[in-house]
Amino acid sequence: KTQVEQSPQSLVVRQGENCVLQCNYSVTPDNHLRWFKQDTGKGLVSLTVLVHENDKTSNGRYSATLDKDAKHSTLHITATLLDDTATYICVVGDRGSALGRLHFGAGTQLIVIP
């Protein structure tokens, strides 16, 4: 059973537009949530991590929120660039150490067009 669901599955935006990616999960316990960016043919690169209830983080044009009560996170990308074209993967960790498991969503494929 999939424990991390991402939406939309794919998204096309024009350069300069903003977009929002969603992540819903049922992982318990939910120690932390991390967003990764995966360029085509590459590995995953961490963008941001959220740990506490109602956490909000910002990393340049990327910002994220976490609602632990609703088990929901959003990733906002502002003023998209062509280089933002990638798959964005939501990952929920059930513990703070490597003894825990990471639960991966299938990703949202973002395509930014000129």
Next chain:
Amino acid sequence: DMKVTQMPRYLIKRMGENVLLECGQDMSHETMYWYRQDPGLGLQLIYISYDVDSNSEGDIPKGYRVSRKKREHFSLILDSAKTNQTSVYFCASRNREDNQAPLFGEGTRLSVL
């Protein structure tokens, strides 16, 4: 420069052949992982290694085995590969205790014909 290196990057094998995927890291991370990534699915954990000769099965270990004889090196072995093992395989590493993100390699794309 912190890096996880996977070799080879691309591999084509025939069904029934043996496959060796290699992963190395230069950060002395205790914990290393092997995942596979298939279209429409999240990464699935094959094996996790907590240190040298301390390996545990993940969620989909059947058809795979691993070897970790040095902390910086973690191998994934497919004895008699099957066509349904065609996938992209990712290795990752992280410190055991802290909450830093795992560092991923760039993947090995394996095709079993």
